[in-house]
Amino acid sequence: EADIYQTPRYLVIGTGKKITLECSQTMGHDKMYWYQQDPGMELHLIHYSYGVNSTEKGDLSSESTVSRIRTEHFPLTLESARPSHTSQYLCASSALTGNTGELFFGEGSRLTVL
Amino acid sequence: QKEVEQNSGPLSVPEGAIASLNCTYSDRGSQSFFWYRQYSGKSPELIMFIYSNGDKEDGRFTAQLNKASQYVSLLIRDSQPSDSATYLCAVRFGNQFYFGTGTSLTVIP
Numbered sequence A: 001e002a003d004i005y006q007t008p009r010y011l012v013i014g015t016g017k018k019i020t021l022e023c024s025q026t027m028g029h030d031k032m033y034w035y036q037q038d039p040g041m042e043l044h045l046i047h048y049s050y051g052v053n054s055t056e057k058g059d060l061s062s063e064s065t066v067s068r069i070r071t072e073h074f075p076l077t078l079e080s081a082r083p084s085h086t087s088q089y090l091c092a093s094s095a096l097t098g099n100t101g102e103l104f105f106g107e108g109s110r111l112t113v114l
Numbered sequence B: 001q002k003e004v005e006q007n008s009g010p011l012s013v014p015e016g017a018i019a020s021l022n023c024t025y026s027d028r029g030s031q032s033f034f035w036y037r038q039y040s041g042k043s044p045e046l047i048m049f050i051y052s053n054g055d056k057e058d059g060r061f062t063a064q065l066n067k068a069s070q071y072v073s074l075l076i077r078d079s080q081p082s083d084s085a086t087y088l089c090a091v092r093f094g095n096q097f098y099f100g101t102g103t104s105l106t107v108i109p
Helices: none
Strands: A004-007 A010-013 A019-025 A032-038 A045-051 A054-057 A077-078 A087-093 A101-104 A109-113 B004-006 B011-015 B017-024 B032-038 B043-052 B054-058 B061-064 B071-074 B086-094 B096-099 B105-109
Touching: A004 A032, A004 A087, A019 A032, A019 A087, A019 A109, A019 B054, A045 B105, A054 A087, A087 B054, A087 B086, A101 B011, B011 B017, B017 B086, B017 B105, B032 B061, B043 B054, B071 B086
Parallel strands: A010 A109, B011 B105
Antiparallel strands: A004 A019, A019 A077, A032 A045, A032 A087, A045 A054, A087 A101, A087 A109, B004 B017, B017 B071, B032 B043, B032 B086, B054 B061, B061 B071, B086 B096, B086 B105
16 A cells, blocks of 8 residues: 555636645655646656655646655645646655566546636 | 557457457557556456566466567456456556557357
């Protein structure tokens, strides 16, 4: 059972608002990831981190930002939400060691921007 | 660009049958391979992982890996309606995971 938590699970917000999606894991994993997924569509990597104070942008361009001040915490922030940001955001973590290490997902945060 | 391709689906099988899901990947340096199940509106759930050539069995699920052919598959025996979901193949290369677009499986009672 993976111990990775996302809040809020659902959020409906107006255009222009600032939002932060929280992600925490209790497994001590170094690697954490944010994916974006529209309904019925594929996963797109938007941010990742290999450890504290390490963050990188993923393959999909995103207006969001992330921070990694603590190992267990990897929040994602949108400074000014727009309807185009409506999507499901999935946080994941992994303890990659050599050839082993699985990727575990949180339950997701479904964002709707009106 | 590392590519992961899955049979397009959707796939429908009768209850009790074997469902076969296939995945190919482009990079020979890929290190480990995963199958995730995703129910509609939910997050992906890891059901199998495999690191070495050959078969790996876990209950009704069997993952098969052939690195020479760059091919990984998932067999679901005695399919149940609760297996109806989208199945995502994922390949790890370095610290990154690359996902296929998924195959939708429907098990018909």
